[in-house]
Amino acid sequence: MNTDEKINRRVLRDMYNLREIDRRDFVKRLGGGLVIAFSVSHLSFVTEKDSSREESRDMNAYLRIGEDGRVTLYTGKIEMGQGPITSLPMMLADELDMKLGSVNIIMGDTDICPWDEGTYGSLSTRVFGQTMRHAAAKARAMLLKMASEQLGVPVSGLQVSDGVISVKNNSRKQVTYAGLTKGKAIYFTLKDEPPLKKASDFKIMGTSRLRADGYEKVTGKAKFSGDIHLPGMRYARIVRPPSLGAKLISIDTSEAEKINGIEVVRDGDFIALLHTSQDTVDKAYDLVRAEYEEENLPVDNSSLFDYLKRKGTEANEIDAGGSPDEGEKASVKHFDFEYRDPYIAHAPVEPHTATAVFEGEKLKLWASCQTPYPTRETIAEELDIPEKNVRFMEIFTGGGFGGKIYNPQAVEAARIAKLSGKPVQLMYTRKEEFMFDRLRPAAVVKIRSGLDAEGRIVFWDYGTYFGGQRGAKQFYGIPNHRTQTFRSPRGETVHPFFTGAWRAPSNNTNTFARESQIEIMAAAAGEDPLDFRLKHLKNDSKMTEVLQLGAKKFGWTPAKGPSGRGYGIACGKDAGTDVAVFAEVEVDEKTGRINVKRAVCAQNMGMVVNPQGVILQAEGCIIMGMGYALKEEVEFKSRKMLTENFDTYDFTRIGQTPEIDVVLADAQDDPPQGGGEPAIICMGGAIANAVFDATGARLFRLPMTPERVMNALRNA
């Protein structure tokens, strides 16, 4: 728990705080060529006021134009399927006027890439990528200046194409980027922000590209952290408690140790078995006898929501407008509903894995991980070794979705490597993966709202219990409204498990609740749910456009719900993007099964770098979102995780795949926004609304399992 909490705190802190890196060291490692370092910060980062530290603290990534004319981007971002390995080089090549094939990208190697906060929050394009474009623009300007001097022609008389600078009207007079940088070690830091290319000048950005890592991934050559094999490597199993928080009373490893070659390492209650064979260490693990004293939290699946409401005693207002009391009085129709979300798991197909080895003083690690740098700091702290003696190596990560922001497995593998003095691989079993996952927190959302005599929403009182703030504020034109979060007193344990960021954290819970309540009111007002939304979005042209785009693609025609057609809408805002999903479902009223036939996703995400990549992410969001909407829920009792594997934790399968269309607003001259998360927020609401439209039955509790659908049908 302590380690995870530390990582959590550090991840949050580091979003506002850049790390140190020793410039001299990595300039030496880079060799000659033009190097541009740049920093990415959520706050303005004023190096001038702190000139003594300027040299070492002002970079988050750098790019290097080598003597061979190739440009290499060194970034701490990681590839876990979401696509920066493809999109970041596109942004870089376009801004530098180079061929895409001349760009290399090195990701997440902490020795040669500068510090990065981590890969989460849909930040890689909108924050990191934009800053990188500025750096590339600066590099291009520098190169033009150098070419101008060499060719004796003013910059205004030069043009650039594919890394070649030539004289306008005399293109035989030319010099390449490689020719300019050859033999020189030029280094500068980006401080100002040169103008970026306009969309009309894009050659690469805005065109669809296939994934750059496709070949490696279809041939089995792509290396994940468990694919690293080191001479003399041991496979490790850590002795685990039956439930979280359980205290070890006694342990007997003697039977396990009778197996030839089994080693046991111990540091307090941290006990691990090691062997050169995974099978053998698994067998030995089953022979360990341990007694624990388990904690008891009075909560399980059936008491969960009453428990959360009891625990959420402290209100915190995060948004308000007008007078909620007056709004309530002015309402002629009142709506008072409660929405419920269970704990769900990230369940990436790759479990948390790490391979670790000490080479002398230096620890080398490969870990399936969204946060190599913050995790490196934790390891250094836990093992009491200097941070520079810990190196994370470049690796592919097999799905993260927020769950690999936290990497207890990396810390544990490092500890075992230190205790045993051997190279170690630790691959979480699926059972460990569920038990130690940072679950999406279970939540209750209570909404009270009201319509006036004209069918306008005049009152909105929103309270979320443990659901989180992202996406909680309503964005409709409601004159009297209030949004509150309810939490427990500080220091009180509420959740029986670790909780954390699950793809578009909080926003899935909040959008399900808000968009359900909106359609309940639309039906009560006797209005088409699209018209009802648009009527309340008069001052929001971006969301209006997104809804209209989606409606057109979907072929929406106005009808009061329930229309019997099985159409549902949900819209929301996430990571700077406005998004709407239109869903069509069929409900089998004999079995309660929901079949999602079709989903249209419309979004305005500003500039689009790789339309194909965006579509992949939106499709993935729709499929993954159908999981939390229809199937996913972990089973538990007190702090014991009862869900242990994929035979009982089911998510969307290929047979449920709907027909999917993704439409993007044309906003190529606007800054890019998030793409990996937004569409998923709409899936609970869009499907619940579509089920209502099909049957008249309203579901307030996710997931919408056949049993719950049957109950709702009986009550409809």
Place this chain on the structure above:
Amino acid sequence: MNKTIRFELNGEPVNINTNPENRLLWVLRNELGLTGTKYGCGIGACGACTIIIENEAVRACIYNIADVAGKKVLTIEGLAKNGSLHPLQKAFVENDALQCGFCTPGIIMNAYALLINNPDPARKEIIEGMDDNLCRCGTYGRIIEAIEQAGREMKGKVAV
């Protein structure tokens, strides 16, 4: 208790001296160095470790190495021939039918068995045949299209 087990792996004969109870998944990955076959669940529920034994797709995590004695085994590493991608691999790349790529080898191997046993599958048959291979990134629509494309390309020219 070790035993020498002989089988054919990706077209080559293999003799391996190992514990016959060791799981095929770990022998492939840890003893033979073929790490394209992945661990996802250990109970045959996710399909990340799908390989081909005698033209049938099986889950390597629930097989023992002794089970393959004398048999022909094909893993993702043996699918490309002479440096050129198998039509399925090509179709997965061209359709972007993957994201994180961790489930991809198992999915391609399962699709391979599907196509060699049914060279002209209907869309419904593809879906039924692939329903126990999990992809958390949600690339299913593209997987179906990639298998359809590969099926068209393979028809009539697949030597098993």
